[in-house]
Amino acid sequence: MTAVDGVDWEALREAARDAMSRAYVPYSKYPVGAAALVDDGRTVSGCNVENASYGLSLCAECGLVSALHATGGGRLTHFTCVDGAGQTLMPCGRCRQLLYEFGGPELLLETSTGVRTLGEMLPDAFGPQHLA
């Protein structure tokens, strides 16, 4: 995938691969890296971090959301996620919800079937608007 609305998806994928190189995956052996652009131009990223109590493992998107806030907050505009085979990963259901909080339905995600909005991938999402 190349430029969509002027965004350098390859640079974003490279940031995701860089984060993936620090994944902690002794159990699944399935490293994941995620990266996103923030509306102020920053790039934030994360990798998966597993746990001996398997269910406590953190997806790469969890680290990304934490990094977003640890480095100043803002809104996510563009997102990509890669695995160790170099394939684009579809975020799991929990991570779609995590991303929705900070990107909303307009967040653009690079997926295995092209660039799509989070609204397409998590329709009728529950979100902050329901608590307003």
Ligand SMILES: O=c1ccn([C@H]2C[C@H](O)[C@@H](CO)O2)c(=O)[nH]1
């Ligand atoms: O959206 C996803 C889906 C899975 N994983 C990780 C969790 C676990 O460490 C490994 C295998 O499920 O992949 C992510 O980081 N993000």
Ligand SMILES: [Zn+2]
């Ligand atoms: Zn996940």
